Amino acid sequence: MQKQGNSNHTSEDLYLLTLVEKAKTGDKESMNEILQLFEEDILKLIKFIPMPREDANQALITEFLSLILEEPKKN
Numbered sequence: 060m061q062k063q064g065n066s067n068h069t070s071e072d073l074y075l076l077t078l079v080e081k082a083k084t085g086d087k088e089s090m091n092e093i094l095q096l097f098e099e100d101i102l103k104l105i106k107f108i109p110m111p112r113e114d115a116n117q118a119l120i121t122e123f124l125s126l127i128l129e130e131p132k133k134n
Contacts, residue, residue, distance in 0.1 A: 082127060101120065
């Protein structure tokens with residue numbers, strides 16, 4: 060488990076974290092940028108979902124965005 064305040068983040072990590080924070084405030088450009096960053100992975104994964112390609116794509120994107128926008132659970 061990583062410690063809070065870890066300074067070993069790469070610039071790509073920080074960029075993604077910034078995009079996620081903006082997306083959580085409703086910034087549509089940030090959401091689109093996140094989807095573009097993961098587009099190749101999404102296209103690979105939909106091959107393994109047993110439903111029509113467009114439906115699988117939509118389902119995966121919807122679930123992915125809901126995970127990103129989900130607020131962390133407090134203990």
